[in-house]
Amino acid sequence: MVIEAKITAPTIITLDHGAVRELRLNHPPANALSPQLIAALREAVVGAPRDGARALVLSGAPGMFSAGLDVPLLLTLNRAAIAEVWHDFYALLRTLASSSVPIAAAITGHAPAGGTVLLLFCDWRGMAEGDWKIGLNEVQVGIPLPPVIFAALKRQVGSRQAERLAAGGLLISVAEAASIGLVDEALPGERVVKRAVEWCQSLLALPPQAMAATRREARADLVRLFEQSLDREIDEVIANWWSDETQTVLKSLAERLAEKKST
Amino acid sequence: MVIEAKITAPTIITLDHGAVRELRLNHPPANALSPQLIAALREAVVGAPRDGARALVLSGAPGMFSAGLDVPLLLTLNRAAIAEVWHDFYALLRTLASSSVPIAAAITGHAPAGGTVLLLFCDWRGMAEGDWKIGLNEVQVGIPLPPVIFAALKRQVGSRQAERLAAGGLLISVAEAASIGLVDEALPGERVVKRAVEWCQSLLALPPQAMAATRREARADLVRLFEQSLDREIDEVIANWWSDETQTVLKSLAERLAEKKST
């Protein structure tokens, strides 16, 4: 029941299923989080309730939800631009965490690193069955996991699993993600967006004030992460980005990606 | 091994199994929590250790543990009386949380809303297998879940499940309740009270001071919920009760219940 489909930005397709708006990441080939996509997604989430959307579905392409931060592109940026990227990424996470309307993630495929970060701040997560990888592999690519993201992971899967996943930089299977609660449901890929829309509709069928107040209470700990000053944390994240280790590992990763593309 | 059976109040049957006292809710047809049952239950829990009971079992009728707050009755009460009900209900929860003796819930059947609230503040929960429903469906009936109850739910099942169950106002099956830890065991209905008594006896067989001190430490977070001032929270719960949305939904619920009774 798609009523309206339009392109609001080059990188995001907006599809309205009644009062539920789907924001489909559309930045081929990997839905990598470029500065433009980060800004566009934040704007789309902020703007949706103003357009009358009462819930959101965040989806990607079949087989690829989002590969996370666009490392090859970010490696071309100078210090000022990198600082802006990280401030904007934190602003996006805050926007997702404190959204006045529920957000369901329809994880249509791979969701490593930044792909997993996004879904931690949503209300619900359904993931397509298949040979997709999910997890916070930041450590594998030389990036210490930022504390706010670790806190959201811990809230999602508990202290023990959060320590195991984060320190090991683990990518895991869909089945394991469902079994430890990193996602709420695993289901056939062709049904994942539909189920996310239905999940939103089930919330919208409830008495709205009681639902909104209870949802607010349940997510207060997530919102609270952003109510302290995060300037120092973000400064440290940025400083880490420019460390020798991180730069070396990221450059080697970008080279591997470039070789893969050219073969 | 029932040594003594007497009726201490019209609404609760007291059965002593040695040092373990069973408090059986006996307010047909649904063990709905009327102001009288709330007061009687609190009194029974407070009084039991004075009578020599060293542990408690809280049980209901086969197929019906408790349907939660007695909405049709509460809808007839004025503002002063509603305020008293909520203050008394919070006092009951505090009494359960800080009980000096262990309390096992023998969930003999349905336990929606207030039925589930009670068991969150007990030490252990066994539930009868069968087609019974359990969960905090407050949102479904227009009541924002009170923060103290959300905190107890989160302690029981973790942040992710608590958010999912509370915001969605979900009623779930016995199997799901056991699988996510909302109850500790699912077992045949005819054994649920017996098992709860045995669970109590297993605690009473331990060195009493070591058990009591460790139990106190383990439940300190639950007791701490009541050590802050809750006046403001209770005021808000009461204000919500009188909101248009809540009154409308509750009245429509009461009408459906009345129709069901008359057919």
Added chain:
Amino acid sequence: MVIEAKITAPTIITLDHGAVRELRLNHPPANALSPQLIAALREAVVGAPRDGARALVLSGAPGMFSAGLDVPLLLTLNRAAIAEVWHDFYALLRTLASSSVPIAAAITGHAPAGGTVLLLFCDWRGMAEGDWKIGLNEVQVGIPLPPVIFAALKRQVGSRQAERLAAGGLLISVAEAASIGLVDEALPGERVVKRAVEWCQSLLALPPQAMAATRREARADLVRLFEQSLDREIDEVIANWWSDETQTVLKSLAERLAEKKST
């Protein structure tokens, strides 16, 4: 690939598997935690990074990881000596929690009481399949579970399971321990040390600064337990030790152990 094997102390065998150092408890018959073993283990953990070890494996004997505190021996000690034991035991736990290098527990067999305490402060826990028992049965032997240990248990398995296990003083099976997350993996006994070494190697293969920073963030709550003053807590633990109940239960336990030995 054992490069070097030497005996650093009568009670601990040190085996270097490349950069991963195995500390094998070697205090027959039960690897009971005597004051000497506690001191030796702490020294070995502190000293390992200075010797170039980049990760540690803590193992025991086949069928017996550690039986916990050496109760028969401790019962012969005077007040000053008991106070020293508890201060040293807390110092050991702090050393494990704040170790600059990852520690994997290879739980080769039984791990009751103090045996379980040790592994709660490690980074990862693999346990040998078999008819071994694990759990914090302190309450069964008359010792209230110290708050720092309860907090570590809660971090490991969540509030509900921590309350159940601690207040009941439960010893559980390997399968149950794996299912509730008290251990991370159950595997054949002959593979448990090898797997612990491999787990360490998987962490050491990661970019070292990103791994170390993320590991620090993930374990900050565990380290924080020791950053408050624990003098009062330790004083209470020591006072409990000399209580009538504890002394009576421990003496009866020691007698049973002596009888078992003599038959």
